[in-house]
Amino acid sequence: MTKLKKEKKIFVLDTSVIIYEHNSILNFDEHDVGIPITVLEELDNFKKGNDTKNFEAREFIRLIDKLAKDRMLQEWNPINGKGKGNFKVLMDMHSAVDANKVFNEVKADHRILNAALQLQKDEKGKRVILVSKDVNLRLKAKSLGLQAEDYTTGKVQNISSLYTGRTVVEDIDANLINLLYEKGYCQPQELLGKLNPLKNHYYILKSGKKSALAYYNPFNGMLEHVEKRSVYGVKPRNAEQTFAIHAALKPDIKLVSIQGVAGTGKTLLALAAALEQKREYKQIYLARPIVPLSNKDIGYLPGDIKSKVNPYMEPLWDNLKFIQNQYSETDKEYSKITEMVGQEKLVITPLAYIRGRSLSNICFIVDEAQNLTPHEVKTIITRAGENTKIIFTGDIYQIDTPYLDSQSNGLSTLIDRLQDHELYAHITLEKGERSELANLANELL
Secondary structure, eight states: OOOOOOOOEEEEEOHHHHHHOTTGGGOSTTSEEEEEHHHHHHHHHHSSSSSHHHHHHHHHHHHHHHHHTTSOTTSOEEOSSTTOOEEEEEOOOOOSSOHHHHTTOOOHHHHHHHHHHHHHHHOTTSEEEEEOSOHHHHHHHHHTTOEEEOOOTTOOSOGGGOOOSEEEEOSOOHHHHHHHHHHSEEOHHHHHTTOOOOTTOEEEEEETTEEEEEEEETTTTEEEEOOOOOBTTBOOOSHHHHHHHHHHHOTTOOEEEEEEOTTSOHHHHHHHHHHHTGGGOSEEEEEEOOOOGGGOOGGGSSSOHHHHHHHHHHHHHHHHHHHHTTSOTTSHHHHHHHHHHHTTSEEEEEGGGGTTOOBOSEEEEEOSGGGSOHHHHHHHHHTBOTTOEEEEEEOTTOOOSTTOOTTTSHHHHHHHHHTTOTTEEEEEEOSOOSOHHHHHHHHHO
């Protein structure tokens, strides 16, 4: 029996794919890859700067230079690696269908479409597919009869079944729950039976009206009782919040992620837990990525740099003020927070300001982590030095950047890939605790 020959395709890459992952050209198996000359022009504009997109642009330019060696780029050249296809730069030509005229505007996206359309005409024996993280560009391509798709390498495939960090176990023997309360720990098989526990996983154990909260400790192999604990005046209001506080306080867990919709208390719990451990760390950093309106740089905003970034940092200050207001102005805890801010023991800052630093003896909270790429999350974690704890918080369904979604953002990738690791714990907060009005909006609007 003869084997069917696999259809060979040509993938045309948009700029958005390259600034998402610079080595994307290596991920198309045996198929060929076309890079419109317009993409190289756009990357030239991106190459200067300290943002991740600038890093990705520079790395891609270096990669192409390495792959090209001394060959000309307007011809098909081999992509290094066994079983890989070829690549070339597509010149800026007008196809029979001119996207600039169709959409009544001359712009870079339309020149990329024209290059792909011309390639489709020239390479009649192969299927040409435009690959873009920009959903609008994909729609434009399809309206011109050009196949288009998202760059899916590394995407979390089943986002609806993403790891939550906790399991509810029903019909537990009440005597065993009593034993867990008495001893504080138990063999996992006694309570879970054949259920194989994941490292740093949390459990809600139920026996009728009686229940207990537990955690699997991978270092001693025991299921340990989790007690509800207040941190710096903040009391957990549900089981998931109790688990989040436990993970944030556990010294053996160096990396924590807390996911949940608005009002579930993600950032508040992380900050309160960090303050509770202030003696354990040299500094507490609370940072978030700046995602400017309409994707414009903050340089468009008036004022000095402090005035530019303050609006983006205000939600973090709100959480700090909420914790401080759990105490009266005469309490030492109240004045301690003011003192920590003044002495920069507690720093609230844009994430870009700590780029490139080595983070030692620091509790580092990264808010709105869903607006980071997987590469950015990896970069942050690789900066961790001795005695550093990193807590990522965010809502994977509330994406503010144009080329990320619930499946491709850094927080989802982190949760999907690091589950069941002894240094990592995750918990998804499901119940909104901000107010009844906030819950109403989350549930019905």
